[in-house]
Amino acid sequence: xxxxxxxxxxxxxxxxxxxxxxxxxxxxxxxxxxxxxxxxxxxxxxxxxxxxxxxxxxxxxxxxxxxxxxxxxxxxxxxxxxxxxxxxxxxxxxxxxxxxxxxxxxxxxxxxxxxxxxxxxxxxxxxxxxxxxxxxxxxxxxxxxxxxxxxxxxxxxxxxxxxxxxxxxxxxxxxxxxxxxxxxxxxxxxxxxxxxxxxxxxxxxxxxxxxxxxxxxxxxxxxxxxxxxxxxxxxxxxxxxxxxxxxxxxxxxxxxxxxxxxxxxxxxxxxxxxxxxxxxxxxxxxxxxxxxxxxxxxxxxxxxxxxxxxxxxxxxxxxxxxxxxx
Amino acid sequence: xxxxxxxxxxxxxxxxxxxxxxxxxxxxxxxxxxxxxxxxxxxxxxxxxxxxxxxxxxxxxxxxxxxxxxxxxxxxxxxxxxxxxxxxxxxxxxxxxxxxxxxxxxxxxxxxxxxxxxxxxxxxxxxxxxxxxxxxxxxxxxxxxxxxxxxxxxxxxxxxxxxxxxxxxxxxxxxxxxxxxxxxxxxxxxxxxxxxxxxxxxxxxxxxxxxxxxxxxxxxxxxxxxxxxxxxxxxxxxxxxxxxxxxxxxxxxxxxxxxxxxxxxxxxxxxxxxxxxxxxxxxxxxxxxxxxxxxxxxxxxxxxxxxxxxxxxxxxxxxxxxxxxxxxxxxxxxxxxxxxxxxxxxxxxxxxxxx
Numbered sequence: 001x002x003x004x005x006x007x008x009x010x011x012x013x014x015x016x017x018x019x020x021x022x023x024x025x026x027x028x029x030x031x032x033x034x035x036x037x038x039x040x041x042x043x044x045x046x047x048x049x050x051x052x053x054x055x056x057x058x059x060x061x062x063x064x065x066x067x068x069x070x071x072x073x074x075x076x077x078x079x080x081x082x083x084x085x086x087x088x089x090x091x092x093x094x095x096x097x098x099x100x101x102x103x104x105x106x107x108x109x110x111x112x113x114x115x116x117x118x119x120x121x122x123x124x125x126x127x128x129x130x131x132x133x134x135x136x137x138x139x140x141x142x143x144x145x146x147x148x149x150x151x152x153x154x155x156x157x158x159x160x161x162x163x164x165x166x167x168x169x170x171x172x173x174x175x176x177x178x179x180x181x182x183x184x185x186x187x188x189x190x191x192x193x194x195x196x197x198x199x200x201x202x203x204x205x206x207x208x209x210x211x212x213x214x215x216x217x218x219x220x221x222x223x224x225x226x227x228x229x230x231x232x233x234x235x236x237x238x239x240x241x242x243x244x245x246x247x248x249x250x251x252x253x254x255x256x257x258x259x260x261x262x263x264x265x266x267x268x269x270x271x272x273x274x275x276x277x278x279x280x281x282x283x284x285x286x287x288x289x290x291x292x293x294x295x296x297x298x299x300x301x302x303x304x305x306x307x308x309x310x311x312x313x314x315x316x317x318x319x320x321x322x323x324x325x326x
Numbered sequence: 327x328x329x330x331x332x333x334x335x336x337x338x339x340x341x342x343x344x345x346x347x348x349x350x351x352x353x354x355x356x357x358x359x360x361x362x363x364x365x366x367x368x369x370x371x372x373x374x375x376x377x378x379x380x381x382x383x384x385x386x387x388x389x390x391x392x393x394x395x396x397x398x399x400x401x402x403x404x405x406x407x408x409x410x411x412x413x414x415x416x417x418x419x420x421x422x423x424x425x426x427x428x429x430x431x432x433x434x435x436x437x438x439x440x441x442x443x444x445x446x447x448x449x450x451x452x453x454x455x456x457x458x459x460x461x462x463x464x465x466x467x468x469x470x471x472x473x474x475x476x477x478x479x480x481x482x483x484x485x486x487x488x489x490x491x492x493x494x495x496x497x498x499x500x501x502x503x504x505x506x507x508x509x510x511x512x513x514x515x516x517x518x519x520x521x522x523x524x525x526x527x528x529x530x531x532x533x534x535x536x537x538x539x540x541x542x543x544x545x546x547x548x549x550x551x552x553x554x555x556x557x558x559x560x561x562x563x564x565x566x567x568x569x570x571x572x573x574x575x576x577x578x579x580x581x582x583x584x585x586x587x588x589x590x591x592x593x594x595x596x597x598x599x600x601x602x603x604x605x606x607x608x609x610x611x612x613x614x615x616x617x618x619x620x621x622x623x624x625x626x627x628x629x630x631x632x633x634x635x636x637x638x639x640x641x642x643x644x645x646x647x648x649x650x651x652x653x654x655x656x657x658x659x660x661x662x663x664x665x666x667x668x669x670x671x672x673x674x675x676x677x678x679x680x681x
Contacts, residue, residue: 078660096668130679131672133647136665219638299365318555 011069016059016277017265018052018087019098019258020044020079023118023145024231025051026261027059029070034105034266038062039258048079049286052086056282070277074098074264078119085305085313086286090273095260100124100131102263103227106253111223114212114242114250116232118145121216125223135216143211145231147180148238151187151204155197159235166202166237173203183207205237209245224248229256284308295321331429333451334358334398336389337367339548340474341573343504344467345402351508352463353452359505360393363551367392368655374420381624381655382410382545385552387417394421400429400451405437406544408599408629466510468578473517474504475574480524483568486561487531496523531566536673539611540569541604542622543630546653547571553622554659556651556666560620563670568616570607576600593636599629605636612644617673619646625654647672 014037019026021044029038040058044051074091075084076098084092103113104126113124121144122136137144145159152159166172173195176186183204190200213222228250232238234257242250253259285308293300296319304314333353335345337360349357361367363385371388390401401421403414414432421428429450436447445461477500485493503516538560546552547569557567585606586596592609596602608619621637623630634650641648649669651662 078664094664094667094671096664097671100672128679130675132645132676133641134668134672135650136668219635219641221642296364 011065011067013071014068015072015074015265015269016070016087017074017076017098017261017263017268018055018083018089019095019260019264020048020052020075020077020083021095021117021119021231021260022078024257025055025077026258027055028258028261028265029059029063029068030262030265030269031068032269034262034269036255036258036262037064037068039255039261041257044079048082049086049288052083053282056087056279060279060282065279071274072265072268072271073275073277074266074268076260076264081315082288082303082305086307087281088275088277089268090275091264091268091271093264093267096122096124096134096136097131098260098263098267099229100126100134100263101266102259102261103229103253104129104131105266106255106259106262107225107227107251110225110227110251112220112226114217114226114228114233115230116144116208116212116228116238117230120144121212121230123212123216123220123222125220133220135218135220137216143180143208143215147183148204148208148232148235151184154187155191155201157197157201162201162205163234163236163238165198166205166235167240169196169198169202171199172206173199175200175203175207183211202237202241205235206241206244208232208238209241213245222246225251227251227253227256229253229259231257233257290316293317293321295319330355331400331451332356332358332398333400333402334360334390334393334396335402335404336360336386336393337363337549337551338386338404338545339550340478340501340504341471341548343474343501343507344471346505347467347470347507347513348448348460348463349451351466352460353448353455355452358393358396358398360389360396360398363389363549372655374424378626380409380543380626381552381653382543382549383413383417384655385545385549386413387420390417390421391424391426394426394428398428400431402431402448403433405434406599408627410545410599411437466513469510470504470507470513472574472578473513475572477517477520477524478572479569480521482557482561483566484524484527484529484531485558486564486566487529487535488527489530490527492527493524496520496527499523534677535566536564536618536670536677537566537568537616538618538620538673539607539616540567540620540622541571541607541611542620542651543624543627544571544576544600546624546627547622548573552624553651553653554662556620556622556662559659559663559666560670563666565670568611570610571600571603576603592640593633597629597632601629601633604630604633605640608637608640608648609644612640612646616646617677618669619648620669621648621650623650623652625652647676 014029014031016029025044026041038059040055073089075089076093076095080092108129110126115122124131125133149159173190176182233252287306289304291302293302300317302316305312333349346357349355367388370391371384375384405411411434414434418430436443481497500520507513560567585602589605637648
């Protein structure tokens with residue numbers, strides 16, 4: 001521990017951004033000039049705490065702790081609150097803002113950001129480098145990454161290969177795009193009719209893109225340049241489908257999957273809060289427990305987070321009564 | 327002599343205080359307040375409702391069941407401008423099938439717009455009571471509703487800028503005053519006390535705060551439980567929250583005459599229910615330079631779904647972002663918080679650039 005503190009004296013400032021989504025967990029470390037010092041991308045596998053610990057271990061290996069010192073941590077993604085309290089984040093931000101900030105700092109000219117993740121999809125409209133409108137899917141997760149994964153499994157291929165197959169198709173199969181459940185029965189029907197696999201996969205990619213334009217993008221004016229990101233942007237079949245539907249080029253950044261984490265790190269840099277971050281949290285034991293308050297008929301579910309057996313954070317209570325149960 | 331009735335209206339925001347006043351002061355009969363809406367009310371309602379009916383049906387049905395459990399023997403259901411007008415009939419049937427014994431006053435059947443017909447419907451509560459006295463209580467209850475809407479809109483416009491934390495206390499006190507009121511002077515005193523107390527609080531409000539206008543479907547937009555305390559959540563972020571859609575504006579003052587004409591640039595025909603009022607309010611907020619609009623609706627609400635493309639045009643012409651929220655019987659507000667926070671961040675950044 002001594003060496004860490006000593007080295008910290010002449011170390012330069014760095015910022016960590018963590019984006020914990022439903023499917024994947026991403027993190028970057030950047031310096032004051034937004035250059036990437038370390039980055040990592042792993043599957044969440046339904047275990048955000050485990051994923052973050054593993055991620056920190058991987059980052060630590062890439063990172064020169066003598067030369068740099070992490071002084072701000074930003075957390076985003078659907079598990080931001082939990083992860084934020086585990087790593088002691090200085091900034092906890094929703095993923096829409098984080099993505100807008102991350103993408104506009106790398107593509108200042110961007111006008112439209114399309115984003116399709118594992119469970120959600122959103123569109124962000126940008127004017128002069130700031131977000132001016134956004135929309136996010138509500139109630140329904142049709143046409144997101146989870147749908148693509150399950151269809152890949154049905155067709156017996158890896159989800160990563162889908163784009164490759166889709167590009168080989170000359171006559172994409174028409175697949176109903178409105179609803180995942182209908183799309184799936186449509187798809188099974190087309191398989192049983194003997195459509196070639198490439199055509200079906202290309203049809204699925206097309207369905208995802210047109211579902212997105214018709215639902216999330218409804219009524220929004222999509223201007224070029226368009227940046228497409230989120231896990232699904234790695235699927236070239238969907239990228240091609242978007243280019244056809246929008247009749248304009250669609251930019252996919254090779255670091256597109258890191259934009260949320262990047263945004264979180266930039267927000268941590270912008271905020272004035274500074275706390276030295278220590279990689280030792282990866283060796284600590286974190287447990288969350290859900291407790292029903294029962295103080296009134298609301299029965300709030302209070303989430304309690306324990307570090308090595310001590311309560312460090314809790315939320316979910318609507319009134320003070322919930323704070324008492326711990 | 328027949329035993330006195332115990333009358334209840336399903337929970338609807340805080341408007342139950344007005345019905346309590348009419349029943350107790352106007353008809354000298356007991357009024358039962360169902361328990362505040364909770365996850366239990368929603369579960370009870372959802373379990374006994376058709377699956378694809380809108381959430382207000384489920385919530386009010388659940389509240390009716392809870393009212394019957396609390397000892398009510400007479401249930402009142404309000405009329406509406408959409409299919410809500412038929413809800414009472416179906417809910418009565420469902421409750422009878424569940425085996426409850428009660429009298430049902432379905433105001434839809436008397437929905438002529440005339441006070442005397444409403445009084446005729448309510449007369450069964452206590453037929454021996456003079457209609458003049460009942461009518462007077464009805465008018466006093468209307469004043470109570472006007473005061474309630476006044477104080478509520480003041481509350482949400484300012485509570486986000488109150489460092490002392492006394493706003494919620496004043497509002498709570500005002501609500502309990504209204505529930506306890508026994509005369510017009512009680513109503514007026516409670517109102518005066520709350521307005522003075524609000525005026526005495528020193529607010530820390532910037533000269534140009536973020537202002538958001540809330541529009542949407544009648545029940546969900548007015549009932550904090552149903553919209554997961556949307557207005558409070560926005561106010562807590564430091565937003566001036568405005569909502570024109572309330573009972574006062576809709577029934578007593580009217581959102582202005584000729585609303586359809588005023589919005590003819592966007593929509594020539596009414597799309598049912600309060601769609602015209604919604605669009606007029608949206609346009610009104612936009613013209614007054616608001617920073618953003620939030621549309622609140624329950625899933626499967628057709629009039630509100632129909633106005634979404636019109637709102638998109640309005641959003642484009644006035645350059646005002648609109649956040650569309652759809653509610654179903656959800657209990658978790660994590661997704662809502664994500665969207666609200668992002669909306670707030672966006673409005674804040676837009677404002678910074680505009681300055």
